[in-house]
Amino acid sequence: MSIRAPFCASGPLHSNLPSRNNNVVGADNFAIESHKICYSINTEKGKLIPILNDCSLKIPSGQFWMLLGPNGCGKSTLLKILAGLLSPTDGFVHVRKPRSFVFQNPDHQVVMPTVEADVAFGLGGFSLTNEETKFRVAKALTAVGMYDYLQRPVQTLSGGQKQRVAIAGALVQQCKVLLLDELTTFLDQTDQIGVIKAVKKTLSSCEDVSALWVTHRLEEMEYADGAVYMEDGRVVMHGKPSTIMDFIEARKASYTKTINS
Numbered sequence: 001m002s003i004r005a006p007f008c009a010s011g012p013l014h015s016n017l018p019s020r021n022n023n024v025v026g027a028d029n030f031a032i033e034s035h036k037i038c039y040s041i042n043t044e045k046g047k048l049i050p051i052l053n054d055c056s057l058k059i060p061s062g063q064f065w066m067l068l069g070p071n072g073c074g075k076s077t078l079l080k081i082l083a084g085l086l087s088p089t090d091g092f093v094h095v096r097k098p099r100s101f102v103f104q105n106p107d108h109q110v111v112m113p114t115v116e117a118d119v120a121f122g123l124g125g126f127s128l129t130n131e132e133t134k135f136r137v138a139k140a141l142t143a144v145g146m147y148d149y150l151q152r153p154v155q156t157l158s159g160g161q162k163q164r165v166a167i168a169g170a171l172v173q174q175c176k177v178l179l180l181d182e183l184t185t186f187l188d189q190t191d192q193i194g195v196i197k198a199v200k201k202t203l204s205s206c207e208d209v210s211a212l213w214v215t216h217r218l219e220e221m222e223y224a225d226g227a228v229y230m231e232d233g234r235v236v237m238h239g240k241p242s243t244i245m246d247f248i249e250a251r252k253a254s255y256t257k258t259i260n261s
């Protein structure tokens with residue numbers, strides 16, 4: 001059974017609200033756009049727990065954005081809604097398709113024994129010739145700097161290299177939006193920077209591919225074109241990385257002052 005394929009959703013994304021005016025939401029120059037997304041969970045006792053409240057954001061096409069916020073603020077939930085893995089309770093979402101969700105743990109998404117076979121696995125439903133498959137796999141692996149590892153057994157790769165293979169698995173399906181959830185959590189510093197640089201290079205070498213990267217590592221912001229900051233199920237700010245960085249630093253300073261007083 002395909003592990004990766006279901007997460008490269010290409011169909012329309014549904015919400016329980018009618019589409020808004022296309023001049024406002026879903027315009028072509030944005031790869032990702034959400035308007036007032038809400039998401040709640042129904043408990044077994046029938047209680048409704050709100051997870052996301054009125055989350056709005058816009059991510060321009062071809063850019064690398066980061067999504068930050070404290071643990072439990074709703075980053076993964078929002079990313080899953082953008083990926084089409086969860087449906088919002090309310091609000092509107094537009095994400096260019098195909099889109100692909102890449103998981104935190106590389107061992108959860110690499111499925112075949114060699115790098116080449118693993119990336120080609122994502123093309124199972126595409127009815128391509130062998131030559132076309134080889135060409136697409138080579139192009140995707142080149143984009144993430146892993147072409148030299150074509151014949152390598154996946155299990156001999158580092159965590160960061162496996163993440164790059166997983167990203168190639170999304171690119172090979174000509175994915176337009178990459179949704180990346182805390183990819184660097186389990187990586188050492190070399191792998192961490194290697195994966196970020198691979199995403200940056202991918203965006204500059206593949207036409208019109210955009211990425212939203214969830215992270216808790218502030219130092220990764222230097223690679224971002226823009227950033228979104230969440231707290232308690234809400235998008236608090238989104239815009240220039242330097243502005244978001246200043247905001248987070250100020251928040252941290254105020255928190256430290258409070259607990260020390």
Ligand SMILES: Nc1ncnc2c1ncn2[C@@H]1O[C@H](COP(=O)(O)OP(=O)(O)O)[C@@H](O)[C@H]1O
Nearest residue numbers: 041049051069070071072073074075076077078
């Ligand atoms: N299926 C679920 N059932 C109950 N609570 C959930 C579920 N999924 C997420 N949550 C809660 O929603 C909040 C946001 O979770 P999540 O999106 O994973 O946050 P983050 O990725 O920012 O750490 C957390 O408090 C989490 O416990």
Ligand SMILES: [Mg+2]
Nearest residue numbers: 075076077182
């Ligand atoms: Mg998370």
